[in-house]
Amino acid sequence: MTLTVEPITLSPQRIPLIPNYPPFRQWRKEALQEKLQEQPMCIYVHIPFCTQRCAFCYYKTVDLKERPEVEGYVADLCQEIKMAADRFQLGNRPIHAVYFGGGTPTLLLEHHFVQIVESLRENFKFFDDRKQFSVEAEPLTVSKSKMEVLAQLGVNRLSMGVQSFNNKIIKLSGRGHDEKQAYRAIDIAQKAGQGKWAINIDLLSGLAGETQETWKDSLECAINTGVESITVYKMEAFANTGVYKTGVREEIIQLPAEEEELQFMQYAMERFEQTNYIPWSFFTYTKNGSDKSEYIANIWRGMDFYGLGVSAFGCLGDVLIQNTSDLEKYAPTIESGELPLSRGYCYNSLERMIRDVLLGMKLLTLDLKAFQKKHGFKLESICSTPLKQLKSQDFISVSDTEIKLTSKGILYGDYVGKTLADYLKEMR
Ligand SMILES: C[S@@+](CC[C@H](N)C(=O)[O-])C[C@H]1O[C@@H](n2cnc3c(N)ncnc32)[C@H](O)[C@@H]1O
Ligand code: SF4
Structure with a gap:
């Protein structure tokens, strides 16, 4: 039997098979080098405990008065460091920046810091190459001996929450310190870390009770401390905060209007410009433009980072990974030999x-x-x-x-x- 086929008119013209994309002629040796090198990353360590619950704070924190097991948490954290480094093969990657955030990391005792840093050194090969090691601090938990230990451990950026230098406003926001104690903490930190670290202080614009005058005074106080960096966050009244309840829903306390808050920010920008504090993000101004947060700058530019501790999150490649936010689950999961991962997200x-x-x-x-x-x-x-x-x-x-x-x-x-x-x- 003969096969009869209808003649085909070729339109469009057939093209040769495409074996790969892009074609091999575009491949380069340099790209291979880039891939074979271990990619740098950052590390975040979360300390969830605080000595108080501030009215404006939206972070998930644990009040120390509830007697959480800090000692046990630090031991579990060290265990997690080892398990995560092994599981995700992080041990050989250059560490660009390390960031201890919270909550209030400076609430830990000296030996806790030594324990965590030792564990990081043991499990991350290039820990000594890191460019920056930042720790968040809160005035009442700053002491001379703690600051000296942190400086010895290689901390070179300390970020302290001050929020306001006005006693009435600090009190209204539910914080335990006053203006004097904030100054004292900054002074201790400046002396202990002289030449070793840069200090950032956080201020909040839009706190209850703030007026043009109190805001101007607070800014001058912050600038006069001579710290290397000042961050001004717009206070966001998120639904999980005390401020939302008393200021937005019940209107018992009065929050500055949006326009007024914008004026506070505008004034801050002008004062910073006059005093040579240069912005590197829209919150943070640093003296002469140096001392920015390497951790924040790099994760915002898309560098990989891994988050250790309860509720911490990170990003490896195209996948976001977060630990459980439940302290009750964190400890038993780690103690049973499992990573406390709870959810993730894969970017397209x-x-x-x-x-x-x-x-x-x-x-x-x-x-x-x-x-x-x-x-x-x-x-x-x-x-x-x-x-x-x-x-x-x-x-x-x-x-x-x-x-x-x-x-x-x-x-x-x-x-x-x-x-x-x-x-x-x-x-x-
Ligand atoms: C985790 S705290 C670290 C410092 C330390 N716990 C303290 O409060 O002194 C980081 C910063 O987040 C900022 N923050 C907290 N709640 C905020 C809110 N509702 N809106 C904007 N920033 C907020 C505060 O300025 C605070 O200093
Ligand atoms: S602002 Fe700082 S000290 Fe206050 S509750 Fe939040 S994390 Fe804790």
Whole structure:
């Protein structure tokens, strides 16, 4: 039997089989080198305990008065460090920055810090190469001996929550210290860490009871301490805070209006400019532009990081990973030999891109060349419409190499990042 086939008119023309993408001729030796090198990462260590519950605080913290087992927590944390380093093969990766956050890490005793740092040294090969080691502090938990131990352990950035230098406002916010104790803690930290660390202090704009005068005074007090860095957060009245209950829902205490809070921020920006505190994110201003947080800057630029401790989260490659937020579950899980992981999220490529824009813009400039190298797209082409609009509204300037926030863009915080992110989301 003969096979009869109808003649085919070839339209479109057939193309040769594509064996791979991109074609081998585009492959480079340098790319191989990059992959074979261990990628740098950051480490976050969470200490959930506090000596108080501040009215504005939205973090999930455990009041020390509830007698949590701090000693046991530190032992479990050390166990988790070993298990996580093994499980995710983190031991050989260069550690770019280490950050102890909370809660209140300085509530730990000297021997706890020694124990945790020893465990990090044992399990992370390049711990001594890290560029920055930051610890968050709270005034009442700062002592000379603790500060000296931290400096000896290699801490080179101390970030202290002060919030306000006005006694009435500090009291209204439910904090245990007063203005004098804040000064004392800063002084102790400055003396103990002289030449060894940079100090950041946090202020909150928009606290209950704040007026133009009290805000100006607090700012002057902060600047006069001579600390290397000052962070001003806008106080957000999240639903899980005391401030939300008494200030937003029941209106028992009066919070400054949005416009007034914006004026506080604007005034802070002007004072910082006059005193040579330069912004590197839209919250943080550092003396002469040095001493930024390497940890925060790098994780916002997309570097991998691993979070240790209850509720801590991290990101390895395209996967976000979070530990359980339940202290009651944290200990038994670790003690049974398991990592206390509770949930994660796997980015797709669009989400990764959106994340890089949203978090990258917090650092005031977004490197367009780096973005294109990483994602393959020219952000300035895909987002030309919102970029034009943001530029005409004076939120940004755009060059061939970067998008840069103007003073107005800095003042409005996440506005630019969110506008661009919302536009990218429409591509779904
Ligand atoms: C985890 S605390 C670390 C310092 C330490 N626990 C203390 O309070 O002194 C980090 C900072 O988060 C900021 N923060 C807390 N609640 C906030 C809120 N509702 N809105 C904005 N920032 C907040 C505070 O400025 C605080 O200093
Ligand atoms: S602001 Fe600091 S001390 Fe106050 S509850 Fe939050 S983490 Fe604890």
